[in-house]
Amino acid sequence: MKKGYIHIYTGDGKGKTTAALGLALRAAGHGFSVYIGQFMKGQFYGELSSLGKISNITIQQFGDPGCIRKEEVTPKHIAHAQKGLKEFNAVMKKGLFDILVMDEICVAIWFGLISEPQVIDVMASKPKNVELVLTGRKASKNLIHHADLVTEMKDIKHYYTSLGILARKGIEN
Template sequence: MQIEQPPVDRQRVVPSGERRGLVLVHTGDGKGKSTAAFGLALRAHGRGKPVLIYQFMKVPSARFGEHRVFEQLGVPLIGLGDGFSWKSKDLENSAALALEGWARAEATIRGGEHFLVVLDEIMYPLRYGWVPLDRVLACLRERPSHVHVVLTGRGAPAELIEVADTVTEMGMVKHHYRAGVPAQRGIED
């Protein structure tokens, strides 16, 4: 590792625009997309802002770590799916659930009552064609100006990246699965 000198002068860019709701995309093959979105949800909730989290691939009865803590905090986290496609017994049902889930999420975003809406793992239903990308893009463009939306999942479409204000691509450098270490409760759930 190369040792660096800490910066002593800060170049400050003074924003010239107005504060407004942002579209944030967390994508890529690395870990941390949902976790980062949940961190933003916690930050907003901590400031007293209304937050709603939709999970497109989790079942409504899911009880992972995030469900437990958000329930304790009073932050709604709603499972809209029936699990990841490789676990589904009926992909037509999965597609129907995703489309119904999108209708709920769209109504929430357009309704403007929430400061932050998280659309966790929405990239899967977008990539599979279960949720029409044009409807999502229209909703993001037409949402109330104060509403922030975070979308997560691998393989964000270029059109979504174009609409977004901030895009973070999580890249895998190393992963414990590849060394044969199984998933850990409290880390992956």
């Protein structure tokens, strides 16, 4: 790839990770190598099984099992996220991947697991030929300023809020 850009998929609607995974699948189909770091996930999701079967996609989780709320953040959560960011940076510096995805990184910032300046540093140090994708709710104006493409997923109607339907196997997880 001659020039890589920075994408942000944000907003309160469903589909941010799904969009990033779709891009990863498309890129892998064209022979690009993809690395996905999941910063808020530490348990099984269907994409782990599927993407694990594609040789040029690597996915790694840096979160704890289960969901956490912002008010439940512990030093352990922060340590895992910081370790994940360090690993992500090391992977980026090795230059083995064409596309890098920081899944749920905007939420990790919002929760205080990782600082915004740390992520801005990643964005600024991205090799020019690498595509970088950030996902998650609550992308700040500063992050958006440093991106080349920003898509906001908007929740118009969702069965979770209207009917109380929780995440379903194979659809949301």
